[in-house]
Amino acid sequence: MRVAVYGRLLESSNAPYIQRLFDELHQRDMEVVVYRSFLPHLENKVNLPPTVGEFKHHNDLKDEVDFLLSLGGDGTLLDTVPLIRDSNIPVMGVNLGRLGFLSSVGKDVIPEAVQALQEESYQTDTKDLVHVSANHPLFGNANFGLNEFSIHKRDIASMVVIHASLDGQYLNSYWCDGLIIATPTGSTAYSLSCGGPVIVPNAKNFVITPVAPHHLNVRPVVVPDSSVIELELEGHQDSFLCALDSRSEVIDSSYTLTIKKESFSLQLVRLNETDFLSTLRNKLLWGFDKRNK
Numbered sequence: 001m002r003v004a005v006y007g008r009l010l011e012s013s014n015a016p017y018i019q020r021l022f023d024e025l026h027q028r029d030m031e032v033v034v035y036r037s038f039l040p041h042l043e044n045k046v047n048l049p050p051t052v053g054e055f056k057h058h059n060d061l062k063d064e065v066d067f068l069l070s071l072g073g074d075g076t077l078l079d080t081v082p083l084i085r086d087s088n089i090p091v092m093g094v095n096l097g098r099l100g101f102l103s104s105v106g107k108d109v110i111p112e113a114v115q116a117l118q119e120e121s122y123q124t125d126t127k128d129l130v131h132v133s134a135n136h137p138l139f140g141n142a143n144f145g146l147n148e149f150s151i152h153k154r155d156i157a158s159m160v161v162i163h164a165s166l167d168g169q170y171l172n173s174y175w176c177d178g179l180i181i182a183t184p185t186g187s188t189a190y191s192l193s194c195g196g197p198v199i200v201p202n203a204k205n206f207v208i209t210p211v212a213p214h215h216l217n218v219r220p221v222v223v224p225d226s227s228v229i230e231l232e233l234e235g236h237q238d239s240f241l242c243a244l245d246s247r248s249e250v251i252d253s254s255y256t257l258t259i260k261k262e263s264f265s266l267q268l269v270r271l272n273e274t275d276f277l278s279t280l281r282n283k284l285l286w287g288f289d290k291r292n293k
Contacts, residue, residue, distance in 0.1 A: 001118065002031040004061055004089075006080050007038040007071035007096075014096045015045040017107040018071065021094070022048055024114040033065065062087040067117055067269070073097025074189075078245040081129070081266060082142035090124050092117070092269035101188060101283050102146075104270050116271055123270050125201060127185050128225060129262035132244055134255050144262045145245040147186030151231065151257070152178035152211065152241045154250070159214055160235035166227055171208075174218065178211035181229060181259050188284065196220040198286070201276055206259075231257040 003025060010018060025032050026049040033053040034042070042048060055061060061068065061083060068084060070077040070093045077093040084091060093103030094110065105113045116122040129144045153160045162179045164171040182191035187199040187207050196209035197220060206227065209220040223229070233240055233253045240251055280286045 001028075001067075002033070002065045003117070004033050004035070004055060004065040004068040005038070005071065006035045006068060006076070006083065007041065008076050008079070009072075010038075010041045010045055011096070012045065014107065017096070017110060018042070019046050021069070021071075021110050021114070022046060022052075024111050025049075026051075028114060028118050030114075030118070033060070038071075058083045058085050058087070061089060065089060067092060069094060070103060071096055072103065073100060074102040075246055077102045078146055081144070081146050081245065082247075084266060085142070085144075086264040088264070088267060090267040090269045092122075099283055101279060102185070102268065104274050104279060109271070113271060117269075121272065123272055124267045125270060125276075127201070127266040127268050128183055128204070129265060130181060130183050130186075130206070130244075131260050131262040132242075133258045134251070136251070136255055138242070138249060138251065138255070138257075139244055139247065142247075143244065145186075145247075146183065146266055147189045147245050148180050148182035148191060149257075149259055150178055150180045150190065150211070150243045151233070152243070153235060154237060154239050154241050158236045159212075160233060160237075160240065163232040163234065164208070165230045166223060168228075168230075171221075171229075172218070174210050174213060175215065176210045176213040176218075179231070180207075180209040180211060182207050182209060183225070188280070191220070192284075194220075197222065198280065206261075225261040227260070229259040231259070233257075 033055045036054045036056045068091045070080050094105045095103040132143045132149050162174040180191045184199040184201050191209040194209050196207050204225050205222050207222050
């Protein structure tokens, strides 16, 4: 079995857990490759097995590894999506951050998690992705994301107007600070903080959530993920910020944006003891009430 390890940074307090991870992988004769930019952060903190290799981009992973381990928080896991692409490599998120909604494997159960990978005693959740295209180049060849696509004004002076259509029919002109188009996975992220609803993972929907709309009667709307959403931009300024998960680019009003469901998906590994509803209650305190036992 060949395992890829991805991370951004490593705090000293987490070094013992990562050491345990590499020890477990080595003891179980798993071949390991580490993201090249992450290796310097492991130096002098973790004793790596001598057989550890490295990888640099997605071409090094496809058809070469069986799993990818993401070490960090949810933002770190989002970084792995352009690395995985359409390879169908399952991703397991080991939470070294705070919330860990997507990175659901706790650092205190690393030995059990490695054992589950070896014995195939885990579950995989299929996560749909959002695809973004435009009439000008945008996000290169990684124009897809797990959580959401969003468009924002770039300054604090004035709002923007975003003209939205759905399957060729006019939907609305949003006078707002921005607009979010989130997948079911992203419905518990940025969209939720802007008043959007929670969507269960297998609902096959997008949610369109305005950011600070200047109307009392504009609310988030849920649409089928078979829909094609088109956006045109208007504003006093001539540049806007668009983001796809943790990646962003600056565009202008000449861009016409098309958002739809991506043709491939992400396989997210979880241990059998966890599921979406329990994570929703435990991590986001959904439905928390002292009267509930």
